[in-house]
Amino acid sequence: MTKKATDSAGTGRFYFGREIAAVTAHAGGAEWMEKRDRDNAELPDRLVANLDLKPTDAVADIGAGTGYLTFRIADEVPYGRVYAVDIQPEMLSAISDIVDSLSVTNVHPVLGSAKSPNLPVNSTNVAVMVASYHEFFYPWEMMHSIFDSLKPGGRLILIEYRGEDETIELSPLHKLTRDQARKEMEAIGFTLKASREILPQQHFLEFQKPFE
Numbered sequence: 001m002t003k004k005a006t007d008s009a010g011t012g013r014f015y016f017g018r019e020i021a022a023v024t025a026h027a028g029g030a031e032w033m034e035k036r037d038r039d040n041a042e043l044p045d046r047l048v049a050n051l052d053l054k055p056t057d058a059v060a061d062i063g064a065g066t067g068y069l070t071f072r073i074a075d076e077v078p079y080g081r082v083y084a085v086d087i088q089p090e091m092l093s094a095i096s097d098i099v100d101s102l103s104v105t106n107v108h109p110v111l112g113s114a115k116s117p118n119l120p121v122n123s124t125n126v127a128v129m130v131a132s133y134h135e136f137f138y139p140w141e142m143m144h145s146i147f148d149s150l151k152p153g154g155r156l157i158l159i160e161y162r163g164e165d166e167t168i169e170l171s172p173l174h175k176l177t178r179d180q181a182r183k184e185m186e187a188i189g190f191t192l193k194a195s196r197e198i199l200p201q202q203h204f205l206e207f208q209k210p211f212e
């Protein structure tokens with residue numbers, strides 16, 4: 001359903017009763033993604049430690065942006081790979097520059113579309129979405145495609161700023177409540193496996209694709 005956007009962060013498009021946020025553009029947004037106080041405010045190393053990755057895992061970082069989490073994840077899967085997926089070529093170009101300058105061999109930039117991460121079926125063990133899901137313009141199509149790209153029993157980690165916390169100074173459209181996230185993921189076929197409140201501002205929700 002499309003209505004008039006409620007604020008400048010909105011798109012006017014609604015899904016399960018919430019308004020989908022506008023995409024964080026590379027121009028302006030890239031600076032936010034790399035701002036130094038994120039390390040203290042969001043504890044990215046704790047986030048990655050809790051992904052519980054195996055060294056051989058294939059991980060999709062969907063909505064990778066400038067790679068703020070991508071390269072931390074890559075360190076955890078030395079014998080696996082990270083697909084860094086984004087719909088903005090400028091983001092992938094920023095990631096490719098880091099890949100080249102650091103000679104990283106296990107990060108693979110992938111240009112996604114608004115409806116699909118363009119990953120092969122049954123190709124990944126874990127999909128990670130950090131502050132990106134609320135921007136998916138076609139969440140139903142995207143999530144079905146992500147579901148298909150996961151191997152049976154594969155895990156989906158959803159990180160979003162807590163919609164329940166009014167003290168977090170962000171537009172409500174850039175946050176998500178736990179109940180809303182659960183409702184939307186269960187509609188796709190995922191099961192909530194764990195909900196870990198280990199991050200200062202964000203939910204850490206772990207979902208799973210059934211084994212069969």
Ligand SMILES: C[S@@+](CC[C@H](N)C(=O)[O-])C[C@H]1O[C@@H](n2cnc3c(N)ncnc32)[C@H](O)[C@@H]1O
Nearest residue numbers: 024033063064065068086087112114130132135
């Ligand atoms: C707020 S940024 C977060 C980037 C990164 N995860 C981080 O934490 O720094 C959201 C990113 O999601 C991307 N995005 C939005 N919709 C997408 C989609 N359908 N598929 C892939 N990426 C998408 C945007 O282009 C943007 O780079």
